[in-house]
Amino acid sequence: MNQELQQAQQTFIQGMIRISHFWGFPKAMGAIYGAIYLAPAPLTLDEIVQQVSVTKGAVSTNVRTLERLGMVHKQLQLGDRKDYYIPETDFWKIIRTVLREREKQEFDVALRTVDESLAIVNSQGAAADPEDAALARLYQERMEKMKSFFNMLDNIVATLLALDELRLNTVQRLFGKTTNKES
Amino acid sequence: MNQELQQAQQTFIQGMIRISHFWGFPKAMGAIYGAIYLAPAPLTLDEIVQQVSVTKGAVSTNVRTLERLGMVHKQLQLGDRKDYYIPETDFWKIIRTVLREREKQEFDVALRTVDESLAIVNSQGAAADPEDAALARLYQERMEKMKSFFNMLDNIVATLLALDELRLNTVQRLFGKTTNKES
DNA sequence: TATAACGTTTAGTACAAACTAAACGTAGTA
DNA sequence: TACTACGTTTAGTTTGTACTAAACGTTATA
Numbered sequence: 317m318n319q320e321l322q323q324a325q326q327t328f329i330q331g332m333i334r335i336s337h338f339w340g341f342p343k344a345m346g347a348i349y350g351a352i353y354l355a356p357a358p359l360t361l362d363e364i365v366q367q368v369s370v371t372k373g374a375v376s377t378n379v380r381t382l383e384r385l386g387m388v389h390k391q392l393q394l395g396d397r398k399d400y401y402i403p404e405t406d407f408w409k410i411i412r413t414v415l416r417e418r419e420k421q422e423f424d425v426a427l428r429t430v431d432e433s434l435a436i437v438n439s440q441g442a443a444a445d446p447e448d449a450a451l452a453r454l455y456q457e458r459m460e461k462m463k464s465f466f467n468m469l470d471n472i473v474a475t476l477l478a479l480d481e482l483r484l485n486t487v488q489r490l491f492g493k494t495t496n497k498e499s
Numbered sequence: 500m501n502q503e504l505q506q507a508q509q510t511f512i513q514g515m516i517r518i519s520h521f522w523g524f525p526k527a528m529g530a531i532y533g534a535i536y537l538a539p540a541p542l543t544l545d546e547i548v549q550q551v552s553v554t555k556g557a558v559s560t561n562v563r564t565l566e567r568l569g570m571v572h573k574q575l576q577l578g579d580r581k582d583y584y585i586p587e588t589d590f591w592k593i594i595r596t597v598l599r600e601r602e603k604q605e606f607d608v609a610l611r612t613v614d615e616s617l618a619i620v621n622s623q624g625a626a627a628d629p630e631d632a633a634l635a636r637l638y639q640e641r642m643e644k645m646k647s648f649f650n651m652l653d654n655i656v657a658t659l660l661a662l663d664e665l666r667l668n669t670v671q672r673l674f675g676k677t678t679n680k681e682s
Numbered sequence: 683t684a685t686a687a688c689g690t691t692t693a694g695t696a697c698a699a700a701c702t703a704a705a706c707g708t709a710g711t712a
Numbered sequence: 713t714a715c716t717a718c719g720t721t722t723a724g725t726t727t728g729t730a731c732t733a734a735a736c737g738t739t740a741t742a
Contacts, residue, residue, distance in 0.1 A: 324619035331612030429514030436507035
């Protein structure tokens with residue numbers, strides 16, 4: 317591989333590291349995905365180790381979560397103990413998997429937590445102290461408001477997840493045309 | 500404040516802590532927002548310190564970023580050096596501000612980084628080595644693909660930011676009705 | 683059966699980021 | 713003018729987490 321290509325790859329990987337870090341994922345994870353994404357052929361664990369400078373153990377764990385998120389796929393061959401990794405290049409598919417695996421759970425937790433607090437407020441009858449009663453009403457109102465917001469997010473995500481690839485193409489047509497930032 | 504209300508508040512704040520942490524914000528930030536969100540009256544810095552158990556310095560810095568994200572608002576009174584904080588309760592407004600302040604920037608950075616790598620690949624003429632030439636083509640193809648994806652995200656975010664509150668009501672009507680998870 | 687080539691697990695380390703405690707600057711107040 | 717009551721800044725500490733290095737288990741191969 318010549319000079320420019322190597323530099324382009326490294327720059328790209330640096331970008332992936334940054335993005336990964338920003339979204340709260342390990343930096344190595346971004347680097348690894350970058351390497352696999354640009355590879356002309358399926359990569360083995362040791363090849364990844366060589367390309368990004370990270371130990372085998374770290375690559376092993378990171379590549380596993382990448383696979384869990386549907387960002388890479390493992391390819392196995394008979395009579396060969398090596399694992400070969402290829403990138404998932406359909407980013408909409410990735411987003412859907414990540415939403416399902418990671419965000420969805422957390423949305424549900426958020427919903428449940430607010431609900432739990434709300435249940436505590438509701439559990440008490442009319443408070444003796446009128447000041448407490450007013451506070452209880454405020455709590456109910458505010459918590460209900462947040463709850464319905466979370467519910468809405470939940471519905472939006474659920475809708476996204478329900479979209480099949482055909483409809484995603486529609487999204488792409490909707491937002492893809494207006495390239496307002498061409499270089 | 501009676502027992503149940505206090506417990507409800509604490510549970511709620513715990514939830515905010517968790518959510519904040521999940522989204523990569525400081526935990527104290529979530530707690531502080533939770534306290535302000537449930538307060539029946541504007542809170543001063545020292546009152547916040549008392550409600551969430553965090554030192555004044557931490558509250559000072561966290562409340563500032565909360566204000567920058569449009570999640571709370573500072574209220575000043577003449578002849579009073581104290582700062583009074585009230586919550587922003589319009590979550591769609593918050594999302595728009597956060598997108599603008601935080602994610603938008605990062606989307607742009609991501610776009611630029613990929614663009615930069617692409618520029619390096621394009622800078623070199625046809626490679627001497629045919630293998631390098633093939634690799635260069637792959638890089639171009641893959642990087643272009645990611646670039647257009649980022650561009651699309653950028654457009655979606657831009658569209659969201661352009662939505663005024665009137666249209667957001669439409670979103671709410673669209674996704675708000677189907678409450679599939681009532682408790 | 684020993685050896686080499688895999689991926690995984692684990693114990694220890696390094697680092698970034700959030701927090702605490704305290705000093706600080708400033709503006710009202712006696 | 714000293715004193716008090718604020719919010720902010722800073723130096724130091726803590727903590728969680730991602731990483732390294734190395735041991736490990738397993739499977740193919742000589």
